[in-house]
Amino acid sequence: MNGGDYQDRQLDERLASARMQAPDGFASRVVARIREEESSAASVWSLLWPAGQWFVPAAAGALATLLLVIGITFFGRHGGENVKVTFELHAPDAHQVELAGSFNDWARGRIVLDGPDATGNWTATVSLPAGRHEYLFMVDGREWVTDPKATVFRPDGFGNRNAVLDI
Amino acid sequence: MPRFCYDSRGGTSQGGFSGDSGQGERCTYNEKEMTDLTDAELVTECLGGKMDCFAELVRRYQDPVYNLAYRMTSNASEAEDLAQEAFIRAFRKLRKYKPEYQFRNWVMTICANLTKNRFRSVVRKRNAEEAHLDLYSRHPDPMDPRRIALEEAITLLPRSLRVPLVLKHVEGMSYEEVSGVLGISLSAAKMRVKRARDELTALLGQTESAAKEKKS
Known part of the structure; x- marks a missing residue:
């Protein structure tokens, strides 16, 4: 040697x-930090929805709806910070396309794209707050697909890339 | 977000366990059974509401994740905070986990990205001060002079070389894994580890010959 x-x-x-x-x-x-976050979310919910007191959430819901209608009527898009974004994927052979991202905790099944149209495109319009979002498409419930039209990407930790959207 | 199965042991692993989540679920793993489960099985159980299974995943990989955060920040409390945050984010994204990838590498990638983002906003200024930090005060075994010399030399490496070196030679990762966790190319990973080794050897040579001279 x-x-x-x-x-x-x-x-x-x-x-x-x-x-x-x-x-x-x-x-x-x-584990304690995760529990703390979960329990604080749960206690906010229990404050809004006390057992057996339906009038509180009902009144709160009615008020929120009224404010929303007033907001949309008088301020339109200028009054809010959310932006409507249309996501599109060309997948003529797919049976189902879902959208998941940092904006919905990567939950599947909540945003399902419409399609395919005559050109094989699937689309969904989502209202998102300003900021940076990462997302992927899930095709036929088994394959994560990165948006080929995205211009910014970030490693997802699995050897693939998430598409990045800056609003 | 997965529902929880609350235990009464504060998430520690000391013998059998049986707790009621309050949602009609029962957790019935003991320590032995849990350590036998694969990462993918633990994730599945966790998604089904068993929080003690996530605690087991944290226990399995807390050292490499903490080590990565520490080597990136050179600060023990910042490293713990970032490592905790990495596991919490992994928990939130657990549905996205793919069993064909290693859970360890996934959390380490999250940790590396978190730390890079934090560096962008906060640590730039501290980099200049880093060399003046008291190495001895944060060293786990201040009695071992060879370990102190090694720690000092590792800390003197630039972060871009230090972290790939630690992942490769301390954590025993492959170059492919190093490149995946840090989001750099395979050739960059190899080149940085090689340069880090060369620089570390030179630094150790300098510090140890200086120590010998001082002794004699």
Whole structure:
């Protein structure tokens, strides 16, 4: 063995022992933070919807609807920050195309595209807040497809790329 | 978002477990059964509402994820915060997880992206100050001078070389995995690891010969 090989092996051995360990109780703290987020979301819901008191949510819903109608009537798009975005995918052989992204926690089944039209295109129009969004199409419930028309991409951690949309 | 199965142990792994989620689900894994499950099986169970299965995933990969965050930030509390956030984001995106990929690599990619974003906004200024941080105060074993020398040399490497080196030689990842986690090309990953090794060898040579001179 020459000196270079020996030095390399020594370095490998030293590096192999250089891993920093997560502090004690790390996993418990992660789980606690997730629970905290979940329970605060749940308590907001229970405040809005107390057991047996239907008039509170009913009144709140009516008020929200009224405000929404007034907002749309008087302010239109200028009054809100949401932007309507039409997503399109050319997939003439597909039976179903869904859209999932950071804007809906990557939940599937909520946004299903209409199509295919005569040219094989599937489309869905979604109202999104301003900002950066990542998204993918799910074709026939089994294949994630990156939008070929997107201009910005980001690695998704699985060796593929998410399309990125800046509004 | 998956529903939870609340346990009474604060998410720690100490023996059997049986808790009621309040939603009619029962969690019935003990520690042995959970460690036998594959990552993909744990994810499936978690999506079905078993939070203790996600805690097991965190325990499995907390060290490599924390190590990555630490090597990127050179700051222990920032690293813990980022590593926690990476697992929380993974939990939120769990439906998107593909079993054919390693859960570890997926969370590490999330962590790398999170850390890069945080660097863009906050840490630029700190980079200049990084070399002046007290290496000894954040070292896990201040009694081992060889380890201190190694830590010092690793910290002196630029971040773009330090992180690929640690993923390859500390975490034992392949070059393909390094390139996937950091979002760089395969050739860039190989080149950076090679340069990092060369620079590290030179830095270790300098610090250790200086230490010898000081001793004699």
